[in-house]
Amino acid sequence: MNEIRVGIVGLGRLGKVHAHNLAYNVANATLYAVCSPLDSEIEYAKNELGVKVGYTDYEDMVKDEQVDAIFIVSPSGLHCTQIQLALKCGKHVFSEKPIGLNIDEINETISVINQYPNQKFMLGFMRRFDKDYLYAKDLVEKGELGDLTLIRCYGIDPSDGLESFVKFAGSSNSGGLFADMSIHDIDLIRWFTGQEVKKVWAIGKNAAYKELDDVGELETGAAMLQLGDNTMGILVAGRNCHHGYHVETELIGTKGMLRIAQVPEKNLVTIMNEHGVVRPTSQNFPERFSQAFINEANDFIECILTDRQPSVNAIDGLESTKVALACKESYEKNQLITV
Ligand code: NAI
Incomplete structure (x- = not known):
């Protein structure tokens, strides 16, 4: 594998930044799919970023076998559930901060992350x-x-x-x-x-x-x-x-x-x-932090391609x-x- 196909959930203030980077600025990444409850955001991704596939349902995107990795840029309260679902469907996961808003839910997410040691998980502390x-x-x-x-x-x-x-x-x-x-x-x-x-x-x-x-x-x-x-x-x-x-x-x-x-x-x-x-x-x-967002996305893709553990992990999130x-x-x- 030398090109990682990414699906992104959330195309708000920061989601658009990550989506643009994945489409144009990140080496060895293709922005393959997007997920948003808003048709207008899916249309934006298709028209402005040339994305082929748009989902309104997150579960459908993580089940798409063409997708290798998921970028989570949705509201913070959704991160834990979305991380767990993506891992269970075999995807590598990048999640924006915070990892979650509830400590029990974060601990549960960490045990799911630990069940999939061959899939990378990285948290977005871009500084x-x-x-x-x-x-x-x-x-x-x-x-x-x-x-x-x-x-x-x-x-x-x-x-x-x-x-x-x-x-x-x-x-x-x-x-x-x-x-x-x-x-x-x-x-x-x-x-x-x-x-x-x-x-x-x-x-x-x-x-x-x-x-x-x-x-x-x-x-x-x-x-x-x-x-x-x-x-x-x-x-x-x-x-x-x-x-x-x-x-x-x-x-x-x-x-x-x-x-x-x-x-x-x-x-x-x-x-x-x-x-x-x-x-x-x-x-x-x-x-x-425009360059830092690009650097962290490049690092995540490189971690997948070179089988390296990301330096920012779920314990940092917890x-x-x-x-x-x-x-x-x-x-x-x-x-x-x-x-
Ligand atoms: P936003 O409110 O601008 O965007 C949220 C996006 O999630 C929208 O595209 C919305 O349509 C989508 N969404 C809402 N409900 C959804 C659902 N049920 N399923 C799928 N998508 C859904 O929020 P913003 O500011 O972009 O923040 C998103 C995340 O990024 C937050 O967790 C926030 O903490 C983090 N963030 C991190 C920053 C950083 O410095 N690293 C800066 C800004 C945000």
Whole structure:
């Protein structure tokens, strides 16, 4: 086999990015089929991406013998069931984060993954495939920062998506701010330190859209994490960033510190005009992590073709979700939570 035929489920904000990459930017992959409950999304894939087969029923797609691998980019609450079904039908599986929203369901999914050791499973923590995060990881591994003592992470979505989020927050389950947004930062903290989180304390505030209080969602949240070796983590998560998409990470060690995207710059251009000195900022996740999404998809396909285990696995999904759900519980109970 030297070409992997992929079927993708979900063609929303991120599904379209993955589908486009699989159709045009990923080596040795063919975007063969798509699945969406919306005819308009299937038509988009046929017209814009040249996809041959469209399904409205996920089970039909995973039973298609022409499909080798499934990309899951559907709402988070569906991931576990869809992962299990695809594996049982003999497919390799890439799933977007979070792996699931319920720990029992994630554990059940992990036991299904373990029953199919010859099929690859990879989780979409794409920041691990971003060149700047990889550069920082290399510095940490070479000991340039000494022993890590604290990691501070910002993950704030643009405010232009907030209004529609407020509108649909009651009907869609994002898993809450920490499972939806901070999960990437939690994964990075585990990746950089090799440690698990033992305690969390989370707080939050809804100020622009107080109605989010009624549906248990947060506009801005913060959490302090204590890791196994007492390294500290600080998370700032939000959905109300007026200058664009703000993802910033700081690592502090005994010999030095570094920041990744200290200002979320779009490019190297500086504009000088009546507003002063202006640096354009990245506006959304497809723009900021465009190459990382391609890199992770290339890695998944390569893992299948070379029979290599993906570096981001279901345990990463389980551990990060445990921490995110502990943050949610801490915020809701206003208590320190042991993970
Ligand atoms: P979205 O709401 O824009 O799209 C959801 C898609 O799933 C739509 O195409 C919808 O038609 C489809 N869908 C809904 N119900 C379905 C069902 N029963 N069966 C099959 N398809 C169904 O959501 P978005 O923002 O694209 O997020 C999708 C997933 O990707 C989420 O799990 C989210 O956490 C993750 N995500 C990850 C990001 C990252 O940075 N890695 C960024 C954005 C999203």
